[in-house]
Amino acid sequence: MKFLILGYTPSTSWDAATADAPTEDALAAFAAYQEFEAELRASGEFVSTEGLGHPAMSTTVRKTDGSIVITDGPFAELKEVLASFAVIDVSGLERAKDIVARMVEMLGEPMEIRPIMGDDFA
Amino acid sequence: MTAPSGAIEHLLRTEAPQVLGALVRRFGHFDIAEEAVQDALLAASRQWQEEELPENPRSWLIRIAYRRMIDTLRAESADRRREEEYAASEPVAGLAPPSPADHDDSLNLLLLCCHPALSSASRVALTLRAVGGLTTAEIAHAYGVTEQTMAVRISRAKQQIRKSGARFEFMADDDFPARLSAVMRVLYLIFNEGYTATTGAQLTRTDLTGEAIRLTRLLHALVPDDPEPAGLLALMLLTDSRHSTRASANGDLIPLADQDRTRWDQAAIREGSELIRAAWSQGDVGTYRLQAAIAAVHASAPVAEETDWEQIAALYLALEQVEPSGVVMLARVVAVAHAFGPSHADALLQQLDRDHGLLQHPLTRHRAHAIRAHLRDAKGDAADARADFLAAADMTANEPEARYLVRKADAELDPESVTRGS
Numbered sequence: 300m301k302f303l304i305l306g307y308t309p310s311t312s313w314d315a316a317t318a319d320a321p322t323e324d325a326l327a328a329f330a331a332y333q334e335f336e337a338e339l340r341a342s343g344e345f346v347s348t349e350g351l352g353h354p355a356m357s358t359t360v361r362k363t364d365g366s367i368v369i370t371d372g373p374f375a376e377l378k379e380v381l382a383s384f385a386v387i388d389v390s391g392l393e394r395a396k397d398i399v400a401r402m403v404e405m406l407g408e409p410m411e412i413r414p415i416m417g418d419d420f421a
Numbered sequence: 422m423t424a425p426s427g428a429i430e431h432l433l434r435t436e437a438p439q440v441l442g443a444l445v446r447r448f449g450h451f452d453i454a455e456e457a458v459q460d461a462l463l464a465a466s467r468q469w470q471e472e473e474l475p476e477n478p479r480s481w482l483i484r485i486a487y488r489r490m491i492d493t494l495r496a497e498s499a500d501r502r503r504e505e506e507y508a509a510s511e512p513v514a515g516l517a518p519p520s521p522a523d524h525d526d527s528l529n530l531l532l533l534c535c536h537p538a539l540s541s542a543s544r545v546a547l548t549l550r551a552v553g554g555l556t557t558a559e560i561a562h563a564y565g566v567t568e569q570t571m572a573v574r575i576s577r578a579k580q581q582i583r584k585s586g587a588r589f590e591f592m593a594d595d596d597f598p599a600r601l602s603a604v605m606r607v608l609y610l611i612f613n614e615g616y617t618a619t620t621g622a623q624l625t626r627t628d629l630t631g632e633a634i635r636l637t638r639l640l641h642a643l644v645p646d647d648p649e650p651a652g653l654l655a656l657m658l659l660t661d662s663r664h665s666t667r668a669s670a671n672g673d674l675i676p677l678a679d680q681d682r683t684r685w686d687q688a689a690i691r692e693g694s695e696l697i698r699a700a701w702s703q704g705d706v707g708t709y710r711l712q713a714a715i716a717a718v719h720a721s722a723p724v725a726e727e728t729d730w731e732q733i734a735a736l737y738l739a740l741e742q743v744e745p746s747g748v749v750m751l752a753r754v755v756a757v758a759h760a761f762g763p764s765h766a767d768a769l770l771q772q773l774d775r776d777h778g779l780l781q782h783p784l785t786r787h788r789a790h791a792i793r794a795h796l797r798d799a800k801g802d803a804a805d806a807r808a809d810f811l812a813a814a815d816m817t818a819n820e821p822e823a824r825y826l827v828r829k830a831d832a833e834l835d836p837e838s839v840t841r842g843s
Contacts, residue, residue: 300447391446393590414447419483 301346301415302395306383308408313353313380331405339387339398348385379409386415429469432478433462434635437554440482442526445589448490451533452579453497455551457489458482462554527552528643529589531636535603538585543578544607545614550575552639553632563629564614601644605653605709608637612657616664630661651700652710658693659716662686678725690720711740730760747785750777754792763799770796787816791826798833807833 321329339345351357359370373380389395392414399410424432437458444454461482475481534547546564549555555563561571591597615629634657641650666680697713715736722728737753750773758766770793774780779789794809810830814823 391590392449393446393588396449417447419443419480420487 300391300417301386301388302392303413303415304348304385304387304395304399304402305381305411305413306385306402306406306408307379307410308382310354310378310380313382328405328407332402335401335405344387344389344394344398346386346388348383350383351381354380382408424469424474426466426470429466429474432474433466434554436479436482437462438527438530438552438639439479439525440486441551442530442589443479443483444486444490446526448487449589450490450494451587451589452583453490453493454486455579457486457493459550459556460489461486463556525643527639529591531604531640531643532591532600533582533587533589535600535607536582536585536587537600537603538581538587539578541607541610543574543581544603545610546571546575547578547582548604548607548636549611549632553636555632559628601647601650604640605637605650608633608640609653609657609709611636612660616660627664630657630664633657634661646703648700648703649707649709651696652707652713655693655696655700656709656713656716658689658696659713659720662689662693662720677719682723682725685720690717693717694720706739706743708740708744711736711743715740728759730756734760745777747777747779747782747789750779751785751788751792754796758792758796758799763796767793767796767800787813790816794826794829798829803833806830 336345336348354373357373359373361368361370387395387398389398392412395412399412403410440461441454441458444458445451448454464485465478465482469475469478530552531548534551535544539547546560549560549563550557557572557575558568560575561568564571591600612630612633615627615631615633634654637650637654637657641654644650662685663677663680665686666682666684667675669675693713694717697710697717700710701714715733718729718733718736734753734756737749737756741749741753751770754766754770754773757769770779770789774789779785780793790809790813794806794813797806797809807830810826810833814826814830817823817826
């Protein structure tokens with residue numbers, strides 16, 4: 300079954316001066332993460348992952364009183380913002396937790412697991 | 422077209438573990454999911470009687486239970502957020518091989534409900550509810566306790582599972598054989614509770630044996646290559662084949678030798694015998710296969726006198742090596758008495774008593790004395806037999822049995838007195 304993994308990052312660090320010049324630690328963590336991602340590709344559990352643009356670049360589309368309103372930015376200022384996502388296809392939530400626990404251990408930032416609803420819920 | 426209620430009940434029992442498995446697999450929260458599934462099962466049994474069956478009953482149940490889960494979680498998160506500590510210090514298996522049964526959740530559920538953190542009574546209750554799909558009221562009825570008591574037991578069991586952080590999904594390197602044997606013990610317990618009911622009416626007992634057989638069939642189907650679940654199923658079928666001949670019209674127990682064998686369930690005997698034949702030689706034989714083999718030997722005798730007691734005695738010897746309990750040892754003594762005569766059996770009992778204290782141990786002494794009394798009686802040692810009958814009578818709390826033993830003791834003094842009663 301598929302799960303969406305949402306990676307969050309503090310909004311302050313996104314805008315920090317060092318954002319484009321990662322530290323040694325960050326590079327090491329990223330290398331470890333890529334190795335892990337290769338494991339998940341090998342096991343067939345990996346579906347896709349992407350980093351996201353700056354939250355300021357996001358657009359929110361919403362229906363209000365029957366009309367569609369398009370607004371710049373996320374709808375609220377948040378301490379932590381969505382930074383990346385991945386889709387995995389695994390045996391269940393327990394396995395997803397194992398995978399994401401390892402990711403969080405390596406990368407340090409919080410992530411959210413959301414089930415992707417399947418045919419049972421059609 | 423509405424379905425008959427029996428068919429609906431069967432459908433719900435079959436779907437219960439699949440629905441619960443689907444929810445726990447995707448959303449976690451075993452305790453909340455289990456509650457939600459029970460709600461969905463009840464809603465379905467009400468609604469499906471009156472309306473048509475939905476096109477896809479499992480999806481219907483999953484959707485209803487899912488909504489209940491969301492309601493509960495939202496109500497709960499208002500109070501406090503649930504947190505679980507992830508054991509990050511433990512090396513997490515990178516690519517754990519898939520658990521033994523990846524496609525059917527029933528095995529995961531059975532293993533979870535028989536978690537070592539739970540008491541044996543809790544394991545039974547939770548298995549019947551989560552895997553069997555029985556309602557709390559049905560389980561309470563079957564066990565002769567109030568629904569309130571059973572509800573507390575089940576809710577405590579779910580709390581324990583949550584506290585212990587038990588996972589729904591099991592790694593293959595988990596102590597699978599040990600957990601599987603816990604599952605078999607629980608199923609055997611359910612069967613025995615139904616077969617030798619301590620409480621409740623006749624009908625509820627049949628409910629329990631029937632449910633135990635159904636769940637053991639399920640287990641056997643999930644691990645078909647494991648010979649012990651096959652043996653356990655065989656044992657249950659062979660034992661249950663005699664159920665309609667075990668009691669007289671007024672409820673007295675009829676011993677094996679006096680049962681009307683023409684009324685034994687031949688289909689169950691055939692299936693059980695075939696199962697044990699097929700499973701027998703696969704690996705070291707375990708306790709359930711040995712017991713099933715003993716039951717099969719009994720079942721194959723057209724009349725009690727033609728029972729192959731020598732084979733049964735040999736099987737009990739093997740069983741004693743696997744499971745050296747007092748009960749098994751005493752059963753072997755009885756088999757040896759039938760096969761080789763009371764003198765051999767008496768000598769064996771003496772030897773077993775020297776090694777294991779069968780005549781003193783509180784759990785075995787009563788039966789050990791009663792057996793020795795019968796052996797001495799058969800050998801003609803009237804005085805010794807009388808002493809043992811009286812000792813055995815003294816050790817039992819069961820009044821009809823005590824009366825029977827005292828009458829036997831009196832008969833050793835004067836055979837005429839047997840009719841005098843007490």
